[in-house]
Amino acid sequence: MRISAKADYAVRAALQLASAGPSQPLKAEAVAEAQEIPHKFLEGILGDMRRGGLVQSRRGAGGGYRLARPACDITVADVIRAVEGPLVSVRGVRPPELSYTGPAASLLPLWVALRVNVREILEGVSLADIVSGRLPAEVSTLTTHPAAWTNP
DSSP: OOOOHHHHHHHHHHHHHHHHOTTOOBOHHHHHHHHTOOHHHHHHHHHHHHHTTSEEEEOSTTOEEEESSOGGGOBHHHHHHHHHSOSSOBTTBOGGGOOOOGGGTTHHHHHHHHHHHHHHHHHTOBHHHHHHTOOOHHHHHHHTSTTTTTOO
């Protein structure tokens, strides 16, 4: 699975907003600078997140962006879906909409299992979890696997 720059930037921007809290809107420029994200690219991402109901924006001197809900109620999956669409798809199609024949017939259950596992992890981690530095135990355990980052 590949996490795109857009998804990575979106999660980082959401975390920056989460760390600022609900009462302090941040300008896109401040988020871009803090997270080293190209400003124009971030503007598009924030627009996607606004349309997805994750952030609110306000114009003016005291304006900026803030999370639309508490950070504990926004998961990493919510952010990625807002900017990229479904978490797991095969050729742009969700696994349940696929069908295979012959020796590839058993491939569909594999894609479904992958989708379930990705959703379980990304839906189980909130922005608040990451900002606090306390990932859920089941996620932290996975990071200690000896081959977590060493194998291709």
